[in-house]
Amino acid sequence: MVRQDGKRNFGLRESDGSESSVFSGNYPRQAAMKAARRLTPASSEADADQQELRLRERGTDKLHVYEAWAWEEDAPEDGPEWLSGTIIEANVAKQSIEHLDE
Template sequence: MPRQAALKAARTLEPAPSEEEAERVTLRLREKGTQKVHEYEGWAWKDSAPEVDEADDDFWLNDLDDITKANVSKQGIEYIDDE
């Protein structure tokens, strides 16, 4: 699942205040067991935490004011030559 791995990597980037201000970074991920390198453009930003029902007091999002969101855009696949 290369896209999910790219999203996970993008969430580790320094988040910008908004999606429009986010710096875009190239992420290159090699697919396990193959000679493919997936290239993505990724970015992360801060967003407000979703509203949580007060009845769910032990829900972990209750303690958060904001969360980090991320997005990626696939740029292509590179094949590694086995020489």
């Protein structure tokens, strides 16, 4: 279902079928990026292990499947004062869309 502000809700689906978290975004990739930032980060992008994310679009039977990985980077030097130390970067790659029979 699309909200009035244009955003859609996506539930992060676990292997047992339960949904542990809900992420919102205008597009499925936006929600997947938010979910990917919660993964355990590697020390660099080259060392990051890819994990599968399965996001069910609320109100539909669509299940968006992504490969996701996260890593730590130093905060940019020209960033705001409160942004110091390391930050978590992430990336996702869409694998498929499945339709649930539930």
